[in-house]
Amino acid sequence: MQTPALDCDMDHQQVVAELAVELHPAHPLFGVEVQIVAHDLHDDNVVCQHVNDSDRFTTVHLTWSRSEETGTCPTIECDGSWQTFLDWNSAVEAALQQASALEEQGLRVPLGETGTSSRPIIVTRPDTSRQ
Numbered sequence: 001m002q003t004p005a006l007d008c009d010m011d012h013q014q015v016v017a018e019l020a021v022e023l024h025p026a027h028p029l030f031g032v033e034v035q036i037v038a039h040d041l042h043d044d045n046v047v048c049q050h051v052n053d054s055d056r057f058t059t060v061h062l063t064w065s066r067s068e069e070t071g072t073c074p075t076i077e078c079d080g081s082w083q084t085f086l087d088w089n090s091a092v093e094a095a096l097q098q099a100s101a102l103e104e105q106g107l108r109v110p111l112g113e114t115g116t117s118s119r120p121i122i123v124t125r126p127d128t129s130r131q
């Protein structure tokens with residue numbers, strides 16, 4: 001696990017445990033050795049780095065059901081190189097910024113109950129030199 005982001009009060013062991021519980025035999029990540037290197041502070045996305053393919057990152061949206069999932073859950077949001085992840089993350093951030101700009105202008109109804117969109121994942125580049 002990387003150094004937690006500022007003001008992160010999540011129990012990282014619990015995040016690791018939840019991923020392990022949710023993955024089911026038909027899920028693409030089942031049995032794949034991964035390490036969670038980042039998580040969203042306001043959403044349920046976690047970024048998993050593949051242990052045997054250090055430039056492959058799979059972003060998974062945990063359900064927090066505390067039990068084994070079925071079908072496409074936990075959903076894969078992004079899968080590819082670190083650059084692929086950064087591009088995806090930028091696209092999400094741009095979409096959120098556009099959405100909040102529209103909300104400020106009253107042209108769009110806010111998504112969240114607090115009136116703000118969830119923020120994108122905050123990450124630091126994982127240490128790939130240990131591979």
Ligand SMILES: [Zn+2]
Nearest residue numbers: 004005008010
């Ligand atoms: Zn954290």
